[in-house]
Amino acid sequence: MKFFHLSDLHIGKQLHHYSLIEDQEHILNEVIGYVKELAPDAVVIAGDIYDKSVPSAEAVSLFDEFLTRLADIQPSTAVLIISGNHDSAQRLDYASRILGRQNIHIAGSVPSQKGEYLKKVTLTDEFGEVDFYLLPFMKPGYIRGLQEEGEELPETYSEAVRYVLEREEIDTAKRNVLVSHQFYTGNGGVPDTCDSELFSVGGIDNVEIGPLMGFEYTALGHLHGAQQVQVPTIRYCGTLLKYSVSEAGHTKSLHVVELGAKGKEASVTLHPLHPLRDVRTIRGELTDILESAGEENRDDYISVTLTDEKDPYRPKEQLEKVYSHILEIRMDNTRTRKRLEEFNDEAEIADPLTVFQDFFREIQGRSLSREECGYLEHILEQVKGE
Ligand SMILES: [Mn+2]
Incomplete structure (x- = not known):
């Protein structure tokens, strides 16, 4: 069988x-x-x-x-x-x-x-x-x-x-x-x-x-x-x-x-199996990526991570001249990594009450009322106690 x-x-x-x-x-x-x-x-x-x-x-x-x-x-x-x-x-x-x-x-x-x-x-x-x-x-x-x-x-x-x-x-x-x-x-x-x-x-x-x-x-x-x-x-x-x-x-x-x-x-x-178009990730500086693009796989779905320290001029337009199906373009350099670190530092400092208040505001479009805040504080105290 x-x-x-x-x-x-x-x-x-x-x-x-x-x-x-x-x-x-x-x-x-x-x-x-x-x-x-x-x-x-x-x-x-x-x-x-x-x-x-x-x-x-x-x-x-x-x-x-x-x-x-x-x-x-x-x-x-x-x-x-x-x-x-x-x-x-x-x-x-x-x-x-x-x-x-x-x-x-x-x-x-x-x-x-x-x-x-x-x-x-x-x-x-x-x-x-x-x-x-x-x-x-x-x-x-x-x-x-x-x-x-x-x-x-x-x-x-x-x-x-x-x-x-x-x-x-x-x-x-x-x-x-x-x-x-x-x-x-x-x-x-x-x-x-x-x-x-x-x-x-x-x-x-x-x-x-x-x-x-x-x-x-x-x-x-x-x-x-x-x-x-x-x-x-x-x-x-x-x-x-x-x-x-x-x-x-x-x-x-x-x-x-x-x-x-x-x-x-x-x-x-x-x-x-032989897909019509592959899904690939490419990482490097913009000029290198543009130069090394082969003729045969220009229609692949690609995710690009640019590592240029100096932000390149209109990277999307330049990449589109070579690749027909760009999924996303990300930047990974000293500046973006520093920003990520700062973000992480901030997240660590914030206490659970503030984090929840921010989350609630983002989802509900309003701040917690005093009464709701009281409930939340009470719950957090209980959790801490356990
Ligand atoms: Mn499924």
Whole structure:
């Protein structure tokens, strides 16, 4: 059994102010090429199909084109899709029953009523059946309707995922694959994150990988950097494209998973991807940067850090003559570093009450009243006491 593991397409995404639709079309075409070449049994997409819950017409038609071209390829390839936190579960579920007949299996929503279960797709190879369980992005609140009389429902993300998987009564004598879009963490490991991901603050959404251990492979989405979680068979494939400057150093590749007989560990092969435009960071003095610009990569998305001690004359205009897609221009010299230090010094001096007052004024557009200030002082005293 061979399948492609994709996730986080984020179709319709913008990088700074540039639309990435051309880049996405280009990279999805490369995926189609790989499907023709490698003839996988399935293409799995582990959530975040679109960048927005209400995608643009342009984004929808690009994904439609991708699915149509996949469906035209012979021998037929199954397509397995779950929704991510960026997708609208209902919109993705639209027409999913009809699409199922085309071998396109979409799970938009997690079971929310008694009697509902995860969408399961069974594919067969020379070693027998493989059950793919499609677990869309979920929060503990989504599964309140599953509660049995007198049963306590899970409160944390970890408990909620465990709960949903345990009620499936998965046949562990068979080969099973899970597709999921959550923030999974292993034993004490902290996953690598980057700037294009969207998380809730405080890390309350993390899910322990314990319940995944029984699967031959878990195809994950959510994190945009490719990485395994504790074991090689629980894996984030990452995005097909670099979606932030913080990913400039990433290598994006197509993940191809192969399952042998039951009990044999799944293998993952990485195939190179060739973006239309790369995302790069360039650092140096303006004249050096202008002189060293090569002909071949002038259309890349670039983040420039200028180190000139003397502020150059209209750097943006000069750089635009050479580079067509400039994401940002930063200055890093003695002056900017000194300003940063001064800023840090100030921040250290300020007491918590002043910091909060400034914050409140910025967000609310008014100062704290005397009464509110009193409350705040009281709370701060209490915290200090503890
Ligand atoms: Mn994502």
